[in-house]
Amino acid sequence: MNQNYYPFSAIIGQEAMKKALLLNVVNPKIGGVLINGEKGTAKSTAVRALSPLIDKKIVEMPLSISEDRLVGSIDMEKTLEGGSVYFEEGVLKKADQNILYVDEVNLLQDYIIDILLDVSANGMNRIEREGVSFSHQSDFILVGTMNREEGELRPHFLDRFGLYVNIQGEKDPRVRVEILKNRHAYEENRQVFCQSFRDQETKFKGLISEAKERMKQIIVTEENLQKIISLCLQANVMGHRADLVMEQTAKAIAALNGRIEINDQDIEEAAFFALMHRQKERSPQQQEEENTDSQEPEEEPEQRENQPELEDDDAPSEEENPHPEQDEEKQSEKDDNNKEQPKPGKPQTENFEIGQDFKLKDFGHRSDRRVRRGQGKRTNSRSASKSGRYIFTTMQRKNNDLALDATIRAAAPFQGQRKSNGMAINIREEDIREKVRQKKIANLLVFVVDASGSMGANQRMVETKGAIMSLLKDAYVKRDKICLVAFRGEEAQVLLPPTRSVERGYKLLENMEIGGKTPLNAGLTKGIQVIKSELKKAPELMPMMIVITDGKGNVSLADDKKPKAELFEIGEKIREFKQINTMVIDIEKQGMMRFGIAKELAGMMNSEYRAMDELNSDKILTMVESIRGTA
Structure with a gap:
C-alpha cells in the first residue's frame, strides 16, 4: 500500500461520497462525480485514497493549468533539432483510461471548461497547432470537488458529471473525536497507520473486482427502464442524460450489492445520486421534498426584508408631487390599479x-481591435494572453507566443546562406513571428x-x-x-x-x-x-x-x-x-x-x-x- 495516501477505509462517515466514488470505479460509463461540500470534509482525501484500491491512476489537474499543458503542445527543442514536429503530451493524454481529478472545479477558467466539455463528450482530444493537426483518445472518469460558497458551476458543465453528492461536516461530537484520533495517528506514523487498515483495504479491492465482473452479467429489464423514466419525469429533468446515467448507476449499485438483477431500491438510490443536480427548481414537489440545501432559503429572507421597505416607499404622494399635471395622469393610472385596494392608505x-x-438570435458587439483579457462566448476580441484562436502572425514582439510555422517559413529562404550549427534550421531574431489570437469576450x-x-x-x-x-x-x-x-x-x-x-x-x-x-x-x-x-x-x-x-x-x-x-x-x-x-x-x-x-x-x-x-x-x-x- 502507498503510505502517502490516507486509507479509503479509514475515512469515517461520508458514506454517500464514498459510495459515489466506488460506483464510478465499478462502472466508468456513469460519467464521473461532482462532490460539493464544506472545507475540511475529506473530499480530496477520499479521491486520492482511491488510488491504492484500483488499477487506475489519479491524474490531478491544477487550477492554473494552461491550454497547452492541458491538451498538449509542440516540443520546441525536439522540433528544431530533428526538423519535424514533435508533440508533448498533456494532462488529457495522461488521463486516458484513468481518473481526472479537479479540485475546486468551479474556479476553473471558462476556456479550460470548454475544452473539458468537448473532450468528455466524444472521448477524443484534438490538437490544432502551427498548421498541424493531431488527435488521441482521452476517455477518463471526471471527478470534481468544490465548495459552492466560492462560486457556482456552469449548468452545462454541471450536467456532464454523472453523479452529484452534497456533503457536510460530522455533527456528532463522538464521531468528530474519532476523526481527530485517526488523523493524529496517521500523521504520527503513516506507515503503521496504513498497515492497520490493510485488511479493510484488501476487502475493498476484492469488492470492486467482483463487482466489475458482475457488471457483465447484469441485464436491465423493461420494468427497470419504466421505473427510471418515471423518476426522471417526476424530477422534471432536462434532456435524456439523466436517464442514461441512472441506468448505469443502478447497474453498478446492484453489482456492488452482489446481485445481477436490478430492483426498485437500486433505481431509487441511483436517483438520489443522478438527479439532485439536474432537477429543475420549478417543480414544486421536488422543491418541497429535496431542495432543502438549495439557495431558496437564503434568498427568501432577503425578499421578506425588502418587501416592507417597498411598501413604506409606496405611500400616497399627493402633497409631494412637483408636477400636478403629470401626476394627475399618473395618479389616474394608480387609481385604475388600486380599484380593488381593500385598505385605504396601504400600498398595493x-x-x-x-x-x-x-429562441434568441445572435447579437453582440461587433469585433474590434482592442486587446482584452477575460473569457466569454459572445463577441470576438483580440486576446492579450496565449489563449484563443490563432488567426494570423505579426513581427511585433509582445507576449512570446511563438508562431512556429510562420517563423520557419520566414527563415527557410535563407538557409542556404546560414550555417546550420548542428541544427536542422537556423533561426535568427528577424525571423521570429508571434501569434495574434482571437477569442470571445x-x-x-x-x-x-x-x-x-x-x-x-x-x-x-x-x-x-x-x-x-x-x-x-x-x-x-x-x-x-x-x-x-x-x-x-x-x-x-x-x-x-x-x-x-x-x-x-x-x-x-x-x-x-x-x-x-x-x-x-x-x-x-x-x-x-x-x-x-x-x-x-x-x-x-x-x-x-x-x-x-x-x-x-x-x-x-x-x-x-x-x-x-x-x-x-x-x-x-x-x-x-x-x-x-x-x-x-x-x-x-x-x-x-x-x-x-x-x-x-x-x-x-x-x-x-x-x-x-x-x-x-x-x-x-x-x-x-x-x-x-x-x-
Missing part, C-alpha cells in the same frame, strides 16, 4: 407571471425595469419578464452576465445581481412585484453603479444598459431638484460614459396625453430609442440585436 403590489420565453446586460403601478397595464410586465428570462438562458451559453434592476416606490433595487444562473434568475423574476411610484432617476443611477462595479472586476466586459420605462419619473434623488431636471442631468452623465451602450424602450401609451419624456431621455443619453404601444418580448430582442449589431 401585484405579481405577474413570467411570459413565454423564445463576455457581455454584461443590465435591464433597468420600471416596476411601478403603471407596468401592470396590458400585461407589460409579463412580456418584460419573458424577454429577460430568454436572455438569461442565452447568457449562460454565451457566458454573458445579466442583471435586473427594478425601480418602484422611492428607490431602485438590484433584484437579480449579475449572474448566469437560470434557476436563480427564474426564481427572482417570478417573485418580482409591481406597484407604487416611479423613481426612474434612482433606477438609472443604480444601473450605472452596477456596471461600474462589474467593470472594476472585469475591465474586458462590454456592458449595455437597457431601460424599459415611460420616462415619467416622479421621485428625485435630491430634495432640492425636480425629477425631470435631475433625470436629464443623469442622462448627460451617462452619455459621457463611453464604455457602455444604452437603449431606451418607451412603454408610454399612445394618445393625445403622450409626454414623450422617454424619447427626450434617449436623446440626452445618445441611446437607441424605440417606442411601442404593446410591450412585446420579440420586439425587445430585435431592438437589442439592432443596437448591439451597430455598436
Whole structure:
C-alpha cells in the first residue's frame, strides 16, 4: 500500500461520497462525480485514497493549468533539432483510461471548461497547432470537488458529471473525536497507520473486482427502464442524460450489492445520486421534498426584508408631487390599479407571471481591435494572453507566443546562406513571428425595469419578464452576465445581481412585484453603479444598459431638484460614459396625453430609442440585436 495516501477505509462517515466514488470505479460509463461540500470534509482525501484500491491512476489537474499543458503542445527543442514536429503530451493524454481529478472545479477558467466539455463528450482530444493537426483518445472518469460558497458551476458543465453528492461536516461530537484520533495517528506514523487498515483495504479491492465482473452479467429489464423514466419525469429533468446515467448507476449499485438483477431500491438510490443536480427548481414537489440545501432559503429572507421597505416607499404622494399635471395622469393610472385596494392608505403590489420565453438570435458587439483579457462566448476580441484562436502572425514582439510555422517559413529562404550549427534550421531574431489570437469576450446586460403601478397595464410586465428570462438562458451559453434592476416606490433595487444562473434568475423574476411610484432617476443611477462595479472586476466586459420605462419619473434623488431636471442631468452623465451602450424602450401609451419624456431621455443619453404601444418580448430582442449589431 502507498503510505502517502490516507486509507479509503479509514475515512469515517461520508458514506454517500464514498459510495459515489466506488460506483464510478465499478462502472466508468456513469460519467464521473461532482462532490460539493464544506472545507475540511475529506473530499480530496477520499479521491486520492482511491488510488491504492484500483488499477487506475489519479491524474490531478491544477487550477492554473494552461491550454497547452492541458491538451498538449509542440516540443520546441525536439522540433528544431530533428526538423519535424514533435508533440508533448498533456494532462488529457495522461488521463486516458484513468481518473481526472479537479479540485475546486468551479474556479476553473471558462476556456479550460470548454475544452473539458468537448473532450468528455466524444472521448477524443484534438490538437490544432502551427498548421498541424493531431488527435488521441482521452476517455477518463471526471471527478470534481468544490465548495459552492466560492462560486457556482456552469449548468452545462454541471450536467456532464454523472453523479452529484452534497456533503457536510460530522455533527456528532463522538464521531468528530474519532476523526481527530485517526488523523493524529496517521500523521504520527503513516506507515503503521496504513498497515492497520490493510485488511479493510484488501476487502475493498476484492469488492470492486467482483463487482466489475458482475457488471457483465447484469441485464436491465423493461420494468427497470419504466421505473427510471418515471423518476426522471417526476424530477422534471432536462434532456435524456439523466436517464442514461441512472441506468448505469443502478447497474453498478446492484453489482456492488452482489446481485445481477436490478430492483426498485437500486433505481431509487441511483436517483438520489443522478438527479439532485439536474432537477429543475420549478417543480414544486421536488422543491418541497429535496431542495432543502438549495439557495431558496437564503434568498427568501432577503425578499421578506425588502418587501416592507417597498411598501413604506409606496405611500400616497399627493402633497409631494412637483408636477400636478403629470401626476394627475399618473395618479389616474394608480387609481385604475388600486380599484380593488381593500385598505385605504396601504400600498398595493401585484405579481405577474413570467411570459413565454423564445429562441434568441445572435447579437453582440461587433469585433474590434482592442486587446482584452477575460473569457466569454459572445463577441470576438483580440486576446492579450496565449489563449484563443490563432488567426494570423505579426513581427511585433509582445507576449512570446511563438508562431512556429510562420517563423520557419520566414527563415527557410535563407538557409542556404546560414550555417546550420548542428541544427536542422537556423533561426535568427528577424525571423521570429508571434501569434495574434482571437477569442470571445463576455457581455454584461443590465435591464433597468420600471416596476411601478403603471407596468401592470396590458400585461407589460409579463412580456418584460419573458424577454429577460430568454436572455438569461442565452447568457449562460454565451457566458454573458445579466442583471435586473427594478425601480418602484422611492428607490431602485438590484433584484437579480449579475449572474448566469437560470434557476436563480427564474426564481427572482417570478417573485418580482409591481406597484407604487416611479423613481426612474434612482433606477438609472443604480444601473450605472452596477456596471461600474462589474467593470472594476472585469475591465474586458462590454456592458449595455437597457431601460424599459415611460420616462415619467416622479421621485428625485435630491430634495432640492425636480425629477425631470435631475433625470436629464443623469442622462448627460451617462452619455459621457463611453464604455457602455444604452437603449431606451418607451412603454408610454399612445394618445393625445403622450409626454414623450422617454424619447427626450434617449436623446440626452445618445441611446437607441424605440417606442411601442404593446410591450412585446420579440420586439425587445430585435431592438437589442439592432443596437448591439451597430455598436
